[in-house]
Amino acid sequence: MVKFYNTMSRKLEEFIPGGVKKDSIDEYPPVSIYSCGPTVYGLAHIGNFRTFLFNDILRRFLKFRGFTVNHSMNITDVDDKTIKGAAAEGISLKEYTTRFTDIFFEDLKKLNIEDFEHYPRATESIDSMNDIINRLNSKDLVYRDGNSLYFSISKYDKYGKLSRIDPDAIKSGTRYDTDEYHKDDIRDFALWKEVEPDEQGWDIDMGHGRPGWHIECSAMIRKIYNSTIDIHTGGVDLVFPHHENEIAQSEAAYDEPFVRYWLHAEHLLVDNSKMSKSKGNFFTLNDLLEKGYPARSVRYLLMTAHYRKQFNFTLENLENAEQPLSRIDNIVELCLRSKKTGPVRPAVKDRISSLLDEFTTSLNHDLNISGAIGHLFEAVTDFNKIYNEDSFSKEEAESVIEVFKKIDTVLGFIFFKEKKSSQLSDEEIETYISRRNSAKSEKKWDEADSIRDLLLDKGIVLEDSKDGTRWKMV
Numbered sequence: 001m002v003k004f005y006n007t008m009s010r011k012l013e014e015f016i017p018g019g020v021k022k023d024s025i026d027e028y029p030p031v032s033i034y035s036c037g038p039t040v041y042g043l044a045h046i047g048n049f050r051t052f053l054f055n056d057i058l059r060r061f062l063k064f065r066g067f068t069v070n071h072s073m074n075i076t077d078v079d080d081k082t083i084k085g086a087a088a089e090g091i092s093l094k095e096y097t098t099r100f101t102d103i104f105f106e107d108l109k110k111l112n113i114e115d116f117e118h119y120p121r122a123t124e125s126i127d128s129m130n131d132i133i134n135r136l137n138s139k140d141l142v143y144r145d146g147n148s149l150y151f152s153i154s155k156y157d158k159y160g161k162l163s164r165i166d167p168d169a170i171k172s173g174t175r176y177d178t179d180e181y182h183k184d185d186i187r188d189f190a191l192w193k194e195v196e197p198d199e200q201g202w203d204i205d206m207g208h209g210r211p212g213w214h215i216e217c218s219a220m221i222r223k224i225y226n227s228t229i230d231i232h233t234g235g236v237d238l239v240f241p242h243h244e245n246e247i248a249q250s251e252a253a254y255d256e257p258f259v260r261y262w263l264h265a266e267h268l269l270v271d272n273s274k275m276s277k278s279k280g281n282f283f284t285l286n287d288l289l290e291k292g293y294p295a296r297s298v299r300y301l302l303m304t305a306h307y308r309k310q311f312n313f314t315l316e317n318l319e320n321a322e323q324p325l326s327r328i329d330n331i332v333e334l335c336l337r338s339k340k341t342g343p344v345r346p347a348v349k350d351r352i353s354s355l356l357d358e359f360t361t362s363l364n365h366d367l368n369i370s371g372a373i374g375h376l377f378e379a380v381t382d383f384n385k386i387y388n389e390d391s392f393s394k395e396e397a398e399s400v401i402e403v404f405k406k407i408d409t410v411l412g413f414i415f416f417k418e419k420k421s422s423q424l425s426d427e428e429i430e431t432y433i434s435r436r437n438s439a440k441s442e443k444k445w446d447e448a449d450s451i452r453d454l455l456l457d458k459g460i461v462l463e464d465s466k467d468g469t470r471w472k473m474v
């Protein structure tokens with residue numbers, strides 16, 4: 001049974017997509033997930049990527065368990081920061097946000113984060129914002145000040161249930177005009193904001209302007225899913241006011257629950273303090289790659305801690321991440337080199353099935369990733385012991401690789417493909433193979449072996465048979 005800690009109830013709850021319990025996982029409807037994505041006004045930092053990796057693990061694990069997922073992450077391409085950034089450079093909002101959106105997607109790929117099903121843009125969901133605002137207005141929850149529209153919190157008595165904010169703290173009629181907020185200070189928030197004459201704006205029934213930040217997510221969720229969604233994720237800093245405001249707008253507009261499970265990822269610290277450019281502890285992904293750290297180590301390190309725990313990132317930890325990864329690489333390589341035939345020993349078979357059980361049980365429990373990774377390394381130790389007693393047969397090696405591949409559909413760091421420009425093309429691989437074949441025919445065994453090893457280092461395995469040599473990627 002999969003359980004998640006729901007921020008709404010502050011409890012661990014059984015995960016039931018669609019809200020109706022079924023006899024088996026394949027009977028459930030696709031799991032609808034919405035993750036608050038980046039505001040594309042600059043480069044995302046590694047704290048952001050920790051949260052995006054949490055989203056990745058979440059969807060990968062649900063698929064591993066047999067659910068299908070229908071996952072969205074928004075791109076906030078209009079807000080105070082993006083407008084300011086575009087104006088400062090004297091370029092259009094679109095040109096400005098496209099640049100950072102492209103880099104963001106490249107970074108996701110470098111970290112082996114899976115493609116989600118939808119990447120909605122705020123600017124493409126204006127029609128849904130219009131619908132929400134009209135509905136709220138018909139319920140007398142909207143008021144106007146100049147050309148801006150505000151949500152009146154004091155008229156909505158269910159406000160505050162996610163963050164458990166004290167409703168008495170509501171300063172009725174006081175407003176936030178910017179998208180930046182002070183923690184714990186409840187004020188009416190802008191649904192639709194006045195624009196300067198030279199600023200880009202959109203028309204909705206209640207006037208010309210641009211969206212407030214919170215309504216963007218409510219609108220995109222409505223547009224894609226059209227009803228209650230299963231999971232909403234985001235960083236813990238979004239619980240209040242962003243997610244609280246999303247709930248208020250969506251539930252008041254549509255009179256149905258907005259979200260079943262709220263999952264929030266904790267902050268990342270760097271050198272035990274909050275990342276900041278002035279402290280010199282602010283890292284983008286490329287900062288780390290340029291220092292020579294592999295993207296694989298970054299992925300591994302950022303996902304080792306449970307998503308609800310603060311994680312302290314240091315360059316030393318990142319350096320140390322290469323050691324456990326090479327332990328895995330070593331056992332994988334032993335497997336790939338195993339050639340003798342023979343049965344699968346019970347010790348190997350049992351260890352494979354206990355690994356799979358332990359891994360699944362850990363993740364079932366609110367995505368206990370550190371537990372799951374711990375079980376993987378215990379199994380690596382045991383596989384090495386078994387191997388040292390007597391090396392693997394080809395059949396044993398294949399079954400070990402198979403379980404690693406299955407586990408790696410969640411972890412994504414065992415068979416991590418570094419996006420290197422030095423990756424070989426098919427033609428280059430064929431050239432190596434024919435060089436190896438001529439070395440073999442000239443009985444230059446060392447040369448033949450060194451070519452095989454070189455290809456293996458690049459993740460290419462050769463299989464010799466009487467019909468010639470075939471290759472495959474691992």
Ligand SMILES: [Zn+2]
Pocket residue numbers: 036037217242
């Ligand atoms: Zn959001």
